[in-house]
């Protein structure tokens with residue numbers, strides 16, 4: 001049976017002028033995690049915020065009492081140098097550090113300043129994240145084949161294996177984009193091989209698209225505009241959860 005639903009509203013769609021309150025309210029409305037989109041203006045053509053803002057919102061949301069627990073900060077690192085920021089985000093209050101496969105493997109990302117210790121492989125980066133006391137996620141963009149992940153998921157040592165895979169269902173960079181159903185075969189392939197894996201989908205998720213994502217096997221659901229733009233965010237969170245849990249309880253097609 002697939003793991004239970006985890007609903008992770010993306011705070012990219014929250015009111016940034018009132019972020020602490022928005023975060024605590026969303027958790028009170030039934031969200032499990034908060035999805036924290038970190039963009040550096042290099043890996044993606046947009047900028048968000050860094051560790052000081054994460055510190056501030058952490059003070060409004062209690063740290064989870066267990067791994068994957070309520071209040072987990074799921075930091076989606078859309079940054080060119082994922083290794084460089086691991087310790088800072090840990091210290092800021094991040095619980096799950098999800099880097100992009102493309103950033104970890106591109107030569108531009110490895111070391112724009114020629115600093116060799118920033119060079120790393122996805123497996124080494126996963127180990128480094130674990131050694132720094134966080135869960136590790138690995139994300140792939142719509143144009144990246146799921147095949148790049150098999151070797152990483154089969155790493156003999158659990159320290160080198162990700163705790164979650166994020167399959168992007170939009171091009172990373174902005175909220176409010178149209179859901180790309182063409183990415184779902186990647187989710188299906190992952191779920192077929194790994195019944196217990198946390199598989200996250202991100203981009204364009206909401207009441208109109210959740211059934212397709214849940215049918216494919218996703219259990220960690222990011223939704224930004226659908227939650228923060230809703231009249232009744234609690235109702236949307238409950239609907240997303242029900243769509244996923246209905247499938248994990250009843251078995252997949």
Ligand SMILES: O=C(CO)[C@@H](O)[C@H](O)COP(=O)(O)O
Nearest residue numbers: 172173175176203204224225
């Ligand atoms: O990572 C990203 C965008 O790059 C996402 O997390 C979006 O912020 C999701 O927003 P919606 O598509 O749900 O509005």
Ligand SMILES: [Fe+2]
Nearest residue numbers: 010037076202
């Ligand atoms: Fe995201």
